[in-house]
Amino acid sequence: MASSDIQMKELEKRASGQAFELILSPWSKESVPEFPLSPPKEKDLSLEEIQKKLEAAEERRKSHEAEVLKQLAEKREHEKEVLQKATEENNDFSKMAEEKLTHKMEANKENREAQMAAKLERLREKDKHVEEVRKNKECKGPADETEADSFALRTDCVCERRISTLKKCGRTRNAKVLLTRLKLTHLL
Numbered sequence: 001m002a003s004s005d006i007q008m009k010e011l012e013k014r015a016s017g018q019a020f021e022l023i024l025s026p027w028s029k030e031s032v033p034e035f036p037l038s039p040p041k042e043k044d045l046s047l048e049e050i051q052k053k054l055e056a057a058e059e060r061r062k063s064h065e066a067e068v069l070k071q072l073a074e075k076r077e078h079e080k081e082v083l084q085k086a087t088e089e090n091n092d093f094s095k096m097a098e099e100k101l102t103h104k105m106e107a108n109k110e111n112r113e114a115q116m117a118a119k120l121e122r123l124r125e126k127d128k129h130v131e132e133v134r135k136n137k138e139c140k141g142p143a144d145e146t147e148a149d150s151f152a153l154r155t156d157c158v159c160e161r162r163i164s165t166l167k168k169c170g171r172t173r174n175a176k177v178l179l180t181r182l183k184l185t186h187l188l
Contacts, residue, residue: 123177 011019045053 005025007023007025009021009023011021013019
């Protein structure tokens, strides 16, 4: 608004302040606002313009569709890579677990064989000792036979106790070996 459209009328002056009244000039058709009040009317579109807009919309739709397909392809590729990596990790873990188990089984087998060899060695030592006692028994006279017989009986009792203990522990194979040796010693 221009300043000529406004009039100021002073009312009173006081110590606390001044009062005045502003009077605006009445509206006239001559004073047209600087901007239009209603939006401009759209012009009628021709067939060519409509066709261009449809083609542009079709182009946008196709580019959007291509973008979506590209994203799907990337997602599938990523899923394939993740699946392949998981499969490789699973295979590596399986191989490592198998190697670990094989190593553990070999170590157990070696320990078992070492224990069996040690037991057999102890049994051989005992057999040697029994043979020495028998030879000594044969070399000595009839007075010593009663002492040797009592020793053989004690040895038999000890062997029988060992056999029953081995059977209780579930080591029937060791018990059978010991029983066979005991029978062989009685035959001699």
